[in-house]
């Protein structure tokens with residue numbers, strides 16, 4: 640039987656936790672006994688996640704922080720330590736997408752804004768959290784950076800997002816080497832296509848079309864599936880895993896998909 644009890648009472652911060660993948664990770668952590676600092680720029684939605692966790696008997700608190708602001712990030716880490724007396728982990732999840740456009744059509748202001756959230760935010764989160772994890776003498780410290788498939792593959796019409804996410808993978812690998820001797824694991828999760836508010840209010844038929852294009856198994860990912868991967872990586876079952884960029888994408892980054900030219904009607908329809 641798989642035992643996730645090693646995560647019980649670990650204290651973790653999750654950024655961008657009011658919605659989507661961050662919300663799913665926070666709920667999964669709290670259900671398994673972790674103490675979660677839910678952080679986001681959307682205070683009302685974030686507080687609702689905290690209420691949901693507490694109503695199920697879990698422990699969580701909200702702290703409003705914009706990951707692109709240094710004073711917010713120091714405040715966030717201080718809040719976690721003051722509230723729970725220690726810090727064991729950080730999930731750098733907050734991120735924004737950019738409009739799809741060819742590279743030369745992005746302005747430098749758009750580049751600066753996206754990188755200040757998707758890359759500098761991750762750097763600052765690690766910078767301040769690592770110090771707190773070290774001071775907490777955590778025996779199971781962990782950093783999880785939510786990158787993207789766009790962090791391991793080039794993507795047409797997504798140059799600035801892709802460059803930020805490649806940067807996140809670079810930060811992850813380098814920091815993993817810095818902190819291995821202090822027993823802090825540093826990993827990146829690279830999601831494929833998950834149904835979150837990042838896709839706006841796209842109708843169901845449009846999402847089905849996205850699934851056909853982006854996912855070899857024909858469906859979009861469920862945010863809870865990222866939650867379970869994040870839980871495993873926060874647990875002591877994963878202490879030997881560090882410096883990796885783990886894809887969770889139904890295989891879409893494994894290679895090129897060619898049109899189906901075979902069938903076995905005697906086995907599958």
Ligand SMILES: NC(=O)c1ccc[n+]([C@@H]2O[C@H](COP(=O)([O-])OP(=O)(O)OC[C@H]3O[C@@H](n4cnc5c(N)ncnc54)[C@H](O)[C@@H]3O)[C@@H](O)[C@H]2O)c1
Pocket residue numbers: 654655656657658659660661678679680681704705706707732733734735736756785786787788829830831832833834835836837
């Ligand atoms: N959903 C996908 O298909 C997908 C795929 C690959 C990677 N990702 C990555 O996963 C992460 C989560 O994305 P999601 O799909 O859950 O998006 P989402 O839009 O549903 O949630 C993102 C959350 O981040 C918060 N946020 C935005 N800017 C912030 C800031 N400056 N400071 C703090 N919080 C901020 C938002 O308020 C929101 O609650 C992002 O880093 C994204 O790039 C998502």
